Amino acid sequence: MDIKIEFDHYTLAYGSDVVLNDITLPIARNAVLAVFGPAGSGKSGFLRSINRMAELEANERHTGDVRMDGKSIFAPGANLADLRRRAAMVFAQPVALPMSIYDNVSYGLRLAGQRDRRTLDAAVERALRASTLWDEVKDRLDSSGLNLSGGQQQRLSIARALALEPEILLLDAPTAALDPISTAKIEDMLIDLKERYTVVIVPHSIQQAARVGDAAAFFLNGVCVEYGLGNQLFVSPHDKRTEEYVTGRFG
Numbered sequence: 001m002d003i004k005i006e007f008d009h010y011t012l013a014y015g016s017d018v019v020l021n022d023i024t025l026p027i028a029r030n031a032v033l034a035v036f037g038p039a040g041s042g043k044s045g046f047l048r049s050i051n052r053m054a055e056l057e058a059n060e061r062h063t064g065d066v067r068m069d070g071k072s073i074f075a076p077g078a079n080l081a082d083l084r085r086r087a088a089m090v091f092a093q094p095v096a097l098p099m100s101i102y103d104n105v106s107y108g109l110r111l112a113g114q115r116d117r118r119t120l121d122a123a124v125e126r127a128l129r130a131s132t133l134w135d136e137v138k139d140r141l142d143s144s145g146l147n148l149s150g151g152q153q154q155r156l157s158i159a160r161a162l163a164l165e166p167e168i169l170l171l172d173a174p175t176a177a178l179d180p181i182s183t184a185k186i187e188d189m190l191i192d193l194k195e196r197y198t199v200v201i202v203p204h205s206i207q208q209a210a211r212v213g214d215a216a217a218f219f220l221n222g223v224c225v226e227y228g229l230g231n232q233l234f235v236s237p238h239d240k241r242t243e244e245y246v247t248g249r250f251g
C-alpha cells in the first residue's frame with residue numbers, strides 16, 4: 001500500500017475526555033477511507049487530528065504520532081497553515097459565503113494574496129469542474145453563492161477547498177444535509193477526486209461507507225475496532241462489534 005497518512009499509537013483527549021485511544025491506522029494515497037461508527041465515537045476528532053484542528057479545542061492533549069508522507073505533522077517547526085492547506089476540510093453544513101460564486105471559490109486564494117486575474121480564473125474553473133458544478137454555474141459566476149441549492153452549495157464548498165490545491169480532502173458527513181440526488185452526485189465525484197487526492201470521509205450512513213470506501217475503519221468509543229480494505233468490514237467483519245453495528249443491532 002502506498003501510504004499517505006499514518007496514525008501511530010495516537011491518543012487524543014480534550015481535558016479528561018479521551019476522544020481517540022491508541023489509533024494505529026494507514027491511509028492509502030489516492031483512495032477513499034471511510035471512517036464510521038456511532039455518535040461520539042471519535043470520527044470528527046480523527047479528521048481534525050489530520051490537519052491539527054483538534055488542537056483548537058480547550059485542554060487538547062495528544063500522544064503518539066501522525067505522519068504525512070512519512071513526516072510527523074507534529075515535528076518542531078511544522079508549518080500549520082501549510083498543513084491546513086494540504087489537508088482541506090468540508091463540513092456537513094454547506095458553506096456559501098454572501099458573495100459571488102466566483103468569489104466563493106477564489107476566496108482562499110485571494111486571502112493568500114493572489115491577485116492575478118488569469119490565475120484566479122483558471123483556479124476557479126479547475127475547482128468548479130472538479131466539483132462537477134462548472135456546467136451549472138459557468139454562465140452566472142457573478143451571481144450570489146447564496147442562490148444555489150443546498151447540494152450545489154456543498155459542491156461550491158468542495159470547490160472552495162479544491163481551489164487551494166490540497167493533497168487531502170477531509171469530508172465530515174458532507175452529504176448529511178442533502179437530498180439523495182445531490183448525495184449521489186457527491187459520491188460519484190469522489191471516484192474522480194481520488195485520482196488526485198487522498199480522501200477521508202465520515203459517511204452519513206453505513207451504506208454510504210460501503211459504497212464509497214476503498215477502505216473502511218469502524219470506530220467505537222474512541223477505539224478503531226476494525227480496519228479493512230474494500231467491503232470486507234461490511235461483508236465479512238472479523239470483530240463481533242463491527243458485525244453488530246453494520247447489521248443494525250446497535251447504533
Ligand SMILES: Nc1ncnc2c1ncn2[C@@H]1O[C@H](COP(=O)(O)OP(=O)(O)OP(=O)(O)O)[C@@H](O)[C@H]1O
Pocket residue numbers: 014015017018019037038039040041042043044045046057058
Ligand atoms: N470540545 C469538546 N470538549 C470535550 N469533549 C468533546 C469535545 N468535542 C467532542 N468531545 C467528546 O469527544 C468524543 C468524540 O467526539 P467526536 O465529535 O470526535 O465524535 P464523532 O464520532 O464525530 O461523533 P458525531 O458522529 O456525533 O459527530 C465524544 O465523547 C464527545 O463528547
